[in-house]
Amino acid sequence: MNPFLDVALRSIAVYFFMFAAIRIFGKNQLSQLNAGDIVLLLLISNAVQNAMVGSNNSLEGGLVAATVLFALNFLVKKIIFKNPIIKSLIESDPVVLIKDGIVDNIKMKEQQVSFDELEEVVREHGVENIGDVKLAVLEVDGNISVISMDIENNQTKFTHHKRKFPRKSHKY
Numbered sequence: 001m002n003p004f005l006d007v008a009l010r011s012i013a014v015y016f017f018m019f020a021a022i023r024i025f026g027k028n029q030l031s032q033l034n035a036g037d038i039v040l041l042l043l044i045s046n047a048v049q050n051a052m053v054g055s056n057n058s059l060e061g062g063l064v065a066a067t068v069l070f071a072l073n074f075l076v077k078k079i080i081f082k083n084p085i086i087k088s089l090i091e092s093d094p095v096v097l098i099k100d101g102i103v104d105n106i107k108m109k110e111q112q113v114s115f116d117e118l119e120e121v122v123r124e125h126g127v128e129n130i131g132d133v134k135l136a137v138l139e140v141d142g143n144i145s146v147i148s149m150d151i152e153n154n155q156t157k158f159t160h161h162k163r164k165f166p167r168k169s170h171k172y
Contacts, residue, residue: 015068
């Protein structure tokens, strides 16, 4: 077999393996990286490098692997954009945690968001009381968006919060 075709096929296999692994273990773990996450990413990249290029340590082999990964990522993003069924398989859906001041405890438990964390996020958005929250949404990237009602000016206020503790898992 052509050594560059071998690298390309190995790269494709590793790409889809990593896609599946991130989906299973929670892609939203990547919304905010801490030191442990960075170390994990570096170790994973080192671990899968040999799986992609095999014994081919040439510059050309590395460039083929990188080109295949970029092209495959471009293609997957195009497919996700055009096909909602595939998008739902790859990405999670946003989850409403608070609607009109009422907390959805079932959704919070499913998404492993503690009440203390939710209260902290609401306060970080400048809202004193959960009852004043019109909508709080756990976004697909693991962040929480809050829309509150400004009673004095009778208008809504939107803020977006990066989660300190991203989702721990993803439910299919």
